Amino acid sequence: MAMYAIGLSVLQEEISYEKTQVKQVAYADDLTGAGNISELYKWWDLVKKNGPTIGYTPNATKSILIVKPEHYENGVRFFRDSGVTVTKDGQRNFGAVIGTEEFKAKYVEEKVSEWVKEVGVLSGMAKTEPHAAYSAFTHGLQHRWSFVKRTIPGISRLLRPLEESIRKTFLPALLKTNFIIGEDVRELLSLPP
Structure with missing residues (x-):
């Protein structure tokens, strides 16, 4: 992993902001760029040309260009023969989501349903x-939605079914009670041990 990071830093130097006007971030073998479409096209060309020399082989079929709806046609025109998918809706990125409010809502609603x-x-x-249930909740399950809450702003209303499930199902089972968990008790139970 460390050697891969060193190699990728060499590539990032070759495709730097000064050369492409594209802001970028890399993690493991994922590389993300943000900028205007024509600059992203230049950046993508530099990634394809310089990546293989350091062991980074970009995969166009796994690459997605997310554009604002008004720039969709321009994105399709620039990237038409590249193999890169162009979308105006959105996509998962580094475990979060980028895109329209509708796309974000659909993504979060699906996650909440699973949780x-x-x-x-x-x-x-x-x-x-x-x-065992408490440990699984606090050390595993809870971290999934903590990450989503940190990385996708403005979703509190979408998390309501999850809160209702915790309040009406999990906490009563954990506390072995049939009482409805009130706001004061819920706040108290939200505190770290």
Whole structure:
């Protein structure tokens, strides 16, 4: 991993902002650039030309150009023969999402649906193994949505079903109670141990 990072830094120097006017970030074998379409096209050309010499082989079929709707036609025109997918909706990027509000909402709603199901499974476990369920919740499951909350702003309303599942299913099972968890108790249970 360290050697890969060193190699990728050599490539980043070759395709630097001074040469392309594209802001970029790399992580492991992922490389992302942001800028106007014509500069991104130059940047992509430099990546294809310089990448293989340091062991980085760009894969156009896994590469996605995300553009604002008003720039979609221009993006398609520039990248038409490159193999790069051009979208105006959005795409996952480094575990977060970039794109339209509708795309972000759909992505988060799908994630929340998965997490609600997982909270349901943990709720069943909590009835007989409360410590194991609590550990799985705090050390595993909870970190998934913490990352999404940090990387995709303005989604609190979309997380409401998850909160309802925690409040109405998981916490009562964990605490072995049939009482409705009120706001004060919920806030108290949200504090770190």
